[in-house]
Amino acid sequence: MVAAAHRVRRKPEHIQLIAVSKTFPAKAIREAYEAGQRIFGENRVQEFAAKAPQLADLSGIDLHMIGHLQSNKARKAVELFHAVDSLDSVRLGNQLNAAAGELGKIVPVLIEINTGGEAAKSGLLIDWTEIEPVLSAAPAWSNLQIRGLMTVPPFTEDPEGARPYFRNLRDLRDEIAGKKLPNISMDTLSMGMSHDFEAAIEEGSTQIRVGTAIFGERAKKKGGLQ
Numbered sequence: 428m429v430a431a432a433h434r435v436r437r438k439p440e441h442i443q444l445i446a447v448s449k450t451f452p453a454k455a456i457r458e459a460y461e462a463g464q465r466i467f468g469e470n471r472v473q474e475f476a477a478k479a480p481q482l483a484d485l486s487g488i489d490l491h492m493i494g495h496l497q498s499n500k501a502r503k504a505v506e507l508f509h510a511v512d513s514l515d516s517v518r519l520g521n522q523l524n525a526a527a528g529e530l531g532k533i534v535p536v537l538i539e540i541n542t543g544g545e546a547a548k549s550g551l552l553i554d555w556t557e558i559e560p561v562l563s564a565a566p567a568w569s570n571l572q573i574r575g576l577m578t579v580p581p582f583t584e585d586p587e588g589a590r591p592y593f594r595n596l597r598d599l600r601d602e603i604a605g606k607k608l609p610n611i612s613m614d615t616l617s618m619g620m621s622h623d624f625e626a627a628i629e630e631g632s633t634q635i636r637v638g639t640a641i642f643g644e645r646a647k648k649k650g651g652l653q
């Protein structure tokens with residue numbers, strides 16, 4: 428992270444590391460916490476609900492929901508996580524805002540963008556007809572703070588393949604920031620994973636999400652990606 432930041436004359440302390448602990452047990456999270464890590468990412472509400480009771484004593488831990496979230500799990504997500512990095516519809520925003528209000532929380536959120544336009548991925552397309560309704564709804568979400576954008580680009584063996592998608596996300600961030608909309612700050616660009624975080628940092632990422640490179644390979648589950 429430091430080397431990548433220095434290559435483009437960025438300050439390493441401007442880039443946060445989310446340790447993606449999905450599929451790993453609570454004790455792996457505890458071990459990373461004891462080593463100084465504070466921000467963790469999980470992609471399933473139910474899976475994390477099972478680990479959460481074992482982590483209740485870890486003060487200052489910052490838990491992010493980074494996976495697709497169904498509206499009916501919004502309340503549970505607001506109970507379990509400090510931030511939701513995968514807002515992908517007005518409906519989900521409405522549910523998160525209502526849940527945050529009921530629980531007396533202010534929840535930072537990122538808008539997820541499907542930069543590659545892939546059918547299998549969630550997130551809004553880089554298309555104003557998809558993005559504008561979310562931006563217009565945001566001022567009414569008094570219990571949410573829109574902090575920026577998140578993406579998972581199409582997978583390519585060569586991490587350089589992700590670079591154009593990272594650039595597109597950064598350009599979109601700049602464009603939205605330029606509109607100076609109420610209740611929307613665009614200080615966070617969440618992009619870059621184990622195999623492409625260096626390119627992401629070079630392209631302006633402020634938050635990388637790394638699982639495999641910290642915890643090791645995840646067991647492959649039948650029937651799809653984890």
Ligand SMILES: *Cc1c(COP(=O)(O)O)cnc(C)c1O
Nearest residue numbers: 447470493620621636637638639
């Ligand atoms: C699993 C996951 C990651 C981490 O992926 P690695 O390749 O293991 O670093 C990052 N972001 C999201 C949204 C994920 O689901």
